[in-house]
Amino acid sequence: MTGLAISGVTKKFGNITAVEDVNLTFKDGEMVCFLGPSGCGKTTLLRMIAGLEEPTSGSITMGGRDMTHVPVHQREIGMVFQSFALFPHLTVGENITYSMRIRGHSRSEREDRARELLDMMHLPGMADRRISQLSGGQRQRVAIARALALNPQVFLLDEPMSALDANLREAMQIELRKLQQELGITTVVVTHDQTEAMTMADTIVVMGKAKVLQSGSPMEIYKKPVDRFVADFIGTSNLLPARMSGEGTAEVSGTSLNIGTNAHGFAKGDEVVLMTRPEEVFVRPASAERPANAVTGRVTFVRDIGATIEILCDCDGHEVISVLTPKDWPEVEIGQEVHIEMPKDACSVLAP
Numbered sequence: 001m002t003g004l005a006i007s008g009v010t011k012k013f014g015n016i017t018a019v020e021d022v023n024l025t026f027k028d029g030e031m032v033c034f035l036g037p038s039g040c041g042k043t044t045l046l047r048m049i050a051g052l053e054e055p056t057s058g059s060i061t062m063g064g065r066d067m068t069h070v071p072v073h074q075r076e077i078g079m080v081f082q083s084f085a086l087f088p089h090l091t092v093g094e095n096i097t098y099s100m101r102i103r104g105h106s107r108s109e110r111e112d113r114a115r116e117l118l119d120m121m122h123l124p125g126m127a128d129r130r131i132s133q134l135s136g137g138q139r140q141r142v143a144i145a146r147a148l149a150l151n152p153q154v155f156l157l158d159e160p161m162s163a164l165d166a167n168l169r170e171a172m173q174i175e176l177r178k179l180q181q182e183l184g185i186t187t188v189v190v191t192h193d194q195t196e197a198m199t200m201a202d203t204i205v206v207m208g209k210a211k212v213l214q215s216g217s218p219m220e221i222y223k224k225p226v227d228r229f230v231a232d233f234i235g236t237s238n239l240l241p242a243r244m245s246g247e248g249t250a251e252v253s254g255t256s257l258n259i260g261t262n263a264h265g266f267a268k269g270d271e272v273v274l275m276t277r278p279e280e281v282f283v284r285p286a287s288a289e290r291p292a293n294a295v296t297g298r299v300t301f302v303r304d305i306g307a308t309i310e311i312l313c314d315c316d317g318h319e320v321i322s323v324l325t326p327k328d329w330p331e332v333e334i335g336q337e338v339h340i341e342m343p344k345d346a347c348s349v350l351a352p
């Protein structure tokens with residue numbers, strides 16, 4: 001019953017449009033990540049879901065109920081802020097059950113709930129500690145426990161990993177995702193880190209300049225980005241200028257490539273960008289038989305990092321990266337001429 005819907009939401013601060021005409025619906029129990037560069041409106045959108053900002057226009061409903069103008073304390077929302085915003089003068093247990101105290105829950109109820117949440121967050125027996133006695137990772141767990149104390153319908157997190165160091169961040173991404181799946185709680189996380197979004201989300205909402213550019217599963221967005229901005233923002237992509245040369249074919253540096261049915265919406269003669277992902281293109285020495293769907297290039301760099309080998313090639317002034325496993329290693333050297341195979345199912349066509 002918590003399905004969250006954002007309909008035609010716009011937020012203006014004076015003459016700055018922070019969020020423009022956003023339409024999104026999320027399913028119960030879904031984990032959604034708002035992903036985008038600094039200033040694109042992610043936090044403002046999250047704050048409107050929380051009730052910390054009011055939309056200039058549009059509406060937000062939860063479980064079918066219009067929440068657009070409902071104050072924050074009546075929304076059944078748990079929120080974790082970037083800074084965690086814990087109260088330094090209270091103990092861990094008092095922090096976690098602060099909202100329960102405000103709502104008049106008894107001391108024993110609060111103590112039971114704090115114990116339960118501390119066990120869930122792998123911090124047993126820490127209720128009497130001071131916040132200053134905790135590590136960064138422990139503080140984050142306390143902030144999460146505090147946000148969950150009142151069993152919220154929707155869980156909101158604004159850049160929850162940004163105060164943690166890289167190793168801890170990765171472990172916490174997995175832990176947070178597991179916790180969210182266990183609790184089945186509809187969750188929205190703001191992040192500018194694409195790996196974080198890919199690790200945790202059922203749905204990624206990519207934002208740019210106040211607007212939603214694309215929303216979909218991590219794989220959908222990775223495989224079929226709607227434009228260059230999204231392709232560049234999610235993972236590494238090879239982008240080559242091309243021209244549509246016929247039904248299902250595009251010409252790249254004078255070579256015609258079969259691009260299958262991936263050029264929907266483009267007509268013969270259109271200038272386009274051919275996108276491939278590094279793990280889907282294969283490098284072969286030019287002396288070997290030319291593969292069916294290949295362009296010519298020259299190796300500029302080889303990076304062997306054990307589990308994978310990256311081959312950088314120059315293709316008519318544009319860089320193409322191929323990431324291979326050692327078993328596919330084509331034994332090429334820097335400076336060598338190569339065929340770069342781009343299988344038709346690996347090719348996407350984007351507007352230039």
Ligand SMILES: Nc1ncnc2c1ncn2[C@@H]1O[C@H](COP(=O)(O)OP(=O)(O)OP(=O)(O)O)[C@@H](O)[C@H]1O
Nearest residue numbers: 013016017018037038039040041042043044045192
């Ligand atoms: N209270 C405010 N008053 C005026 N302008 C604001 C306010 N809050 C946000 N903005 C502006 O709205 C735009 C979107 O800001 P927002 O914080 O939502 O972006 P963001 O994507 O979360 O960025 P970041 O990742 O840097 O936090 C920015 O141009 C910002 O300067």
